[in-house]
Amino acid sequence: MEKELNLYGPAPTEEPERQYYFIEVCKKQVEEESKRLGRPLTFCVTTFGCQMNARDSEKLTGILEQIGYQPTEEENADFVIYNTCTVRENANLKVYGHLGLLKHRKKENPHMKIALCGCMMQEPEVVKKLKESYRFVDLVFGTHNIFKFAELLAESMESGGMIVDIWKDTQEIVEELPIERKYAFKSGVNIMFGCNNFCSYCIVPYVRGRERSRKPEDIIREIEKLAADGVSEIMLLGQNVNSYGKNLDDPITFAELLRRVEQIEGIRRIRFMTSHPKDLSDELIQVMKESKKICRHLHLPVQSGSSRILKAMNRKYTKEQYLALAEKIRREIPDISLTTDIIVGFPGETDEDFAETLDVVRKVRYDNAYTFIYSKRTGTPAAAMENQVAPEDNKRRFDQLLALVQSLAKEQTARFAGTVQEVLVEEVNDHKEGYVTGRMSNNLLVHFPGDASLIGQYRNVRLEECKGFYYMGTVV
Numbered sequence: 367m368e369k370e371l372n373l374y375g376p377a378p379t380e381e382p383e384r385q386y387y388f389i390e391v392c393k394k395q396v397e398e399e400s401k402r403l404g405r406p407l408t409f410c411v412t413t414f415g416c417q418m419n420a421r422d423s424e425k426l427t428g429i430l431e432q433i434g435y436q437p438t439e440e441e442n443a444d445f446v447i448y449n450t451c452t453v454r455e456n457a458n459l460k461v462y463g464h465l466g467l468l469k470h471r472k473k474e475n476p477h478m479k480i481a482l483c484g485c486m487m488q489e490p491e492v493v494k495k496l497k498e499s500y501r502f503v504d505l506v507f508g509t510h511n512i513f514k515f516a517e518l519l520a521e522s523m524e525s526g527g528m529i530v531d532i533w534k535d536t537q538e539i540v541e542e543l544p545i546e547r548k549y550a551f552k553s554g555v556n557i558m559f560g561c562n563n564f565c566s567y568c569i570v571p572y573v574r575g576r577e578r579s580r581k582p583e584d585i586i587r588e589i590e591k592l593a594a595d596g597v598s599e600i601m602l603l604g605q606n607v608n609s610y611g612k613n614l615d616d617p618i619t620f621a622e623l624l625r626r627v628e629q630i631e632g633i634r635r636i637r638f639m640t641s642h643p644k645d646l647s648d649e650l651i652q653v654m655k656e657s658k659k660i661c662r663h664l665h666l667p668v669q670s671g672s673s674r675i676l677k678a679m680n681r682k683y684t685k686e687q688y689l690a691l692a693e694k695i696r697r698e699i700p701d702i703s704l705t706t707d708i709i710v711g712f713p714g715e716t717d718e719d720f721a722e723t724l725d726v727v728r729k730v731r732y733d734n735a736y737t738f739i740y741s742k743r744t745g746t747p748a749a750a751m752e753n754q755v756a757p758e759d760n761k762r763r764f765d766q767l768l769a770l771v772q773s774l775a776k777e778q779t780a781r782f783a784g785t786v787q788e789v790l791v792e793e794v795n796d797h798k799e800g801y802v803t804g805r806m807s808n809n810l811l812v813h814f815p816g817d818a819s820l821i822g823q824y825r826n827v828r829l830e831e832c833k834g835f836y837y838m839g840t841v842v
């Protein structure tokens with residue numbers, strides 16, 4: 367690195383200035399390499415996992431574009447980066463599968479670079495395996511030091527070998543780095559990082575670290591900037607947004623944050639993810655009820671309907687408490703859509719426990735539910751529990767649950783037929799020519815005649831035909 371250091375002076379020690387310095391260092395390298403090859407260098411960011419990872423990928427993209435890489439499909443990319451997830455075993459297997467393909471591609475294109483980051487890299491066994499059997503990977507970093515991406519990339523350009531930098535945890539929140547949004551008109555906004563809940567099946571607290579809230583001023587400033595840049599819909603992101611702000615020097619509730627976000631001009635829709643039922647306050651329900659901007663959708667993961675299993679999961683609520691909460695929300699905000707996450711086959715789950723889950727699904731009548739078969743995650747308390755459920759029982763329960771969830775979701779979706787809803791147009795419909803797709807406040811999609819000029823705009827649409835989980839409509 368010494369040469370570059372001379373070119374630009376010593377690297378600043380403060381963040382984010384330090385990263386802007388390394389962006390310049392990388393830019394120079396990319397320029398030289400492009401000149402040599404007589405073509406631009408290209409990149410592809412592939413995201414696995416949740417909205418938080420998707421937002422992180424926008425940060426990676428922002429930096430890569432600033433450096434001078436141009437976006438492309440993975441097959442043609444000079445720089446390929448996977449932002450990984452490890453919440454379930456499947457997510458890991460996918461990454462190894464992809465790496466197998468990349469190995470061959472790299473043989474044909476020797477100046478190709480491969481980087482891996484995200485939650486899976488926070489697991490020591492994964493990094494060990496990569497170091498042993500995947501030496502063709504150039505750069506490996508984790509969730510806590512993603513802000514250092516430009517610096518690590520500069521190091522990697524210089525080194526030629528495999529660079530691995532994983533932090534165990536961090537207190538740092540680095541703001542104000544470049545970000546390239548996937549959509550011009552909507553954006554995720556991190557309000558907190560990490561998780562302190564330690565649900566016994568879940569690996570997220572281990573790979574994302576302890577809960578850290580961003581200061582409300584920083585969040586507001588980011589949203590104001592987004593609004594000025596044409597964003598009208600935002601989604602506030604955190605593993606448990608209901609505990610936002612509790613550990614700040616000047617504590618503030620999530621409901622109060624929402625009140626402040628509501629004041630921001632130019633923002634028309636506010637969403638948030640995810641709400642833990644144990645921390646959902648009456649104040650929040652009140653704010654949602656009074657708000658003109660908070661969307662009529664609440665994702666409220668139940669995980670199981672059995673109080674016994676919920677206790678073993680360390681969820682800190684019972685079936686009865688959850689049902690009472692769902693009922694209160696429906697009473698206060700009647701047009702709200704409720705969605706949830708459900709795990710089937712947590713260790714020790716019996717047919718009776720599972721019947722309780724079905725009962726909750728019937729009672730709450732979710733608009734949608736994401737169902738998962740329990741996946742054993744090394745290092746979590748549940749992985750050490752003895753009575754793991756047999757795969758054939760899991761499969762049977764999963765199929766039964768899915769059938770119920772889908773039939774109820776269809777009925778729930780149909781309840782809006784004939785109404786006029788305001789939608790935000792998101793994209794041109796790939797399947798039906800001359801149609802666009804818009805999202806309603808309650809998160810349902812509607813397809814209706816229109817063209818690309820409508821993208822990012824709001825229209826009132828009559829919901830004419832319910833097609834199960836979405837609608838066909840026309841602009842009124």
Ligand code: SAH
Pocket residue numbers: 453454567568569570604605606640641642667669707708709738739740741742743
């Ligand atoms: N913080 C969010 C969830 C993040 S993970 C919350 O508490 O609601 C998203 C979903 O993945 C979880 O809600 C859960 O349903 C599922 N999940 C997490 N760990 C899992 C595991 N080990 N096996 C199967 N599903 C899991």
Ligand code: SF4
Pocket residue numbers: 561562563564565568569570571605606642
């Ligand atoms: Fe995982 Fe529970 Fe934290 Fe959600 S709240 S991320 S399920 S530990």
Ligand code: F3S
Pocket residue numbers: 414415416417418419450451452453485486570573574
């Ligand atoms: Fe996966 Fe990490 Fe999100 S493990 S679900 S990408 S926080």
